[in-house]
Amino acid sequence: MKILANDGLDQSGIDALTAQDFEVITQKVDQKDLPEFINTHQIKIILVRSATTVRKELIDVCPSIEIIGRGGVGMDNIDVEYAREKGIHVINTPSASSESVAELVFAHLFSGARFLQDSNRKMPLKGNTEFASLKKAYTAGIELRGKTIGIVGMGRIGQEVARIALGLGMRVVAADNNVGKASIKVKFYNNQYINVDIETEPLAEVLQESDFITLHVPAQKNGFMIGEDEFALMKTGVAIVNCSRGGVIDEKALLQALDSGKVRFAGLDVFINEPTPDNQILNHPKISLTPHTGAATLEAQDRIGLSLAEQIMNLLKNK
Incomplete structure (x- = not known):
């Protein structure tokens, strides 16, 4: 056969x-x-x-x-x-790629939190002539520990993201219309572990509470899940990652939110016009980019x- x-x-x-x-x-x-x-x-x-x-x-x-x-x-x-x-x-x-996608989410989060997506572009060009100015430009990094991460979609990947976040010392909130409560088992060395129950909340509440937002939902059939109205609900300085499907986020609204400072940074593994993403998205200094490689380990x-x-x-x- x-x-x-x-x-x-x-x-x-x-x-x-x-x-x-x-x-x-x-x-x-x-x-x-x-x-x-x-x-x-x-x-x-x-x-x-x-x-x-x-x-x-x-x-x-x-x-x-x-x-x-x-x-x-x-x-x-x-x-x-x-x-x-x-x-x-x-x-x-x-279930085969959940861990890999979840780890990529945190690769984007760590990159954006410490400006790696921008410094990796500029250091080869200016690192030996403008070292001091680059250092000054990247002094306002932030830590993930102690912050609130909002997970939209608590399926297998969302739960794996929650597991990593809890291990990092983050507070986890989640939204999912199909999941009322998820029990997350966080394993440590020597077979030690803790169980954490996470009850889901309405999407609007998660958007308002979160310092970081990560999306793990199917392709949208009826418009964007995250657009101008949803960005308006978020904290100023929020960060957002999409490793699910292109079209979940309104990319024009995202660019506006980045330029206004409403969104601190974004991480994108998926795009509306794959395999030809918008040039404004590809060249924006506040966006960490990967070419749909969530499961590529x-x-x-x-x-x-x-x-x-x-x-x-x-x-x-x-x-």
Whole structure:
């Protein structure tokens, strides 16, 4: 049985599948060429990340497809309900990348809190001629410890963010319409741990209370979750991170909030116009930037590959 891993697959997943006599093709096929490639090679399983889309049109012209797999959490690049109506299994890996995404959130928070996104740009250019002025420009850094972090979306990733924040000595508040209370287990060395129960609050209250805000919600179908009205509710000097989906934040409103000083800094891993983000966003000195790499760690990719392989084998075993 042939599997097309069009956006790549970790070697651990490839090895697990080939050991069960699957043929795994990792050749990158252009979106427009997918129908011909899938039909010519009689691909039964297509695995994607965020680059490749599997829409109704592709499903309709590729009757050989039996399983669609998404390496990651969100499946907004797949017409999930339509595929399932056609009898196609759709799978993803919701827990495999939680730790990696959560750590990236804090990479952005630490970077913005100490101006790393700006100093890393300017030090190579001016560090040997304007060292003193650069040092003065970056003297107003802040600590995370003791501050309040607002987590919007308390799924697996949001709870992992809470775990790290509690370990850092932060106060955690959260908003989630589908989760009333989350119990967070914070582990320490020698098998010691504490349990912390976090009850969710209305979004408006979380926005008003937080020194730092991080978003972990699905793609928005009806406008932005964070726009002008939401920025108006926030503290002056707040920081915001989006490692969820582009379009959750109104980027124009974000730029205005950054320029006015309402928002101290932002961290963005996702953008409205991926893969061609707005130049104003890319060049703003108060924004820490990554190119949608939340799950791009060796450990997460290993877990994603193994999870997809295990799910595929279980599905076919139970057919």
